Amino acid sequence: MTNRLPDFDPSRATPEQKAVLDEILSGPRGNLNGPFLGWIHSPELAQHAQRLGAFCRYQTGLPLRLSELAILVTAQRWQAQAEWYIHYPIALEAGVPEAVAGAIRNGQRPTFDNADDALIFDFATELYEAKRVSDSTYSKTVDRFGHNVMINLVGLLGYYALVAMTLNVFGMRAQGQDSLPFAE
Incomplete structure (x- = not known):
């Protein structure tokens, strides 16, 4: 699948688009990798979404x-190629064990050494599968x-589902992405 959106030329950006781009590039992300060049076609959505995403x-x-x-669980659930590609190395660097990430990518429940990791996985998985969270997991x-x-965790899961939907609908890939973590 190729990008379904028209190419975006920053030199032809509207003032609203330039404001969004400037805020993204000067913020903690510092790059436009991900859904931003898709959302930029709707600058008001782009501005709200990128601010929510930064939070x-x-x-x-x-x-x-x-x-x-939680982002890896979301990427796997949505089979979001670019989301996984971008966040997999970040997750490993942040301390997610490679075996845990690999099991998630393959749609399996990982073996967890850390109770917090298991809790986040269970919360996200229940929410995606049942569209609810059990009283036990909630407590x-x-x-x-x-x-x-x-x-905030619910917001994070919702935001990254939006990212995944954007990337999937418009066939977007990450900058430099030359492999796909999920079969198509």
């Missing part, structure tokens, strides 16, 4: 390892992380 990626209250684990998550962080 979900950097300010949820979860350690980076757990955020990235464990609140007890461990508190309501605020759990609400």
Whole structure:
């Protein structure tokens, strides 16, 4: 699949598009890899989504390892090629064990050495499979992380589902991506 959107030429960007691009490039991401060059065709959506994404990626209250684990679960659930490609090395660097990431990519439940990793995996998996979270998983998550962080986790999962949908619908690949982690 190839990118279904018209090429974006930054030299022809509208003032609204330039404002979004400038904010993304000057923020913690510092690059346009991912859904941003898709969203830029709707600059108002792009601005709201990229700000939500910056919060979900950097300010949820979860350690980076757990955020990235949740993103990998999302990428696998949506078979989002670019999302996995971008976040897999970040997850490994953040401390997600390679065996855990590999099991997730293959749609299997990993063997966890860390209870927090298992809890995040269970929370995300239940939410994606059942469209709900059991009372038991809810209670464990609140007890461990508190309501605020759990609400942020739901936001993170929703945001990265939006990213995955964008990447999949428009056939977007990551910059430099030359392999696909999921069969098509």
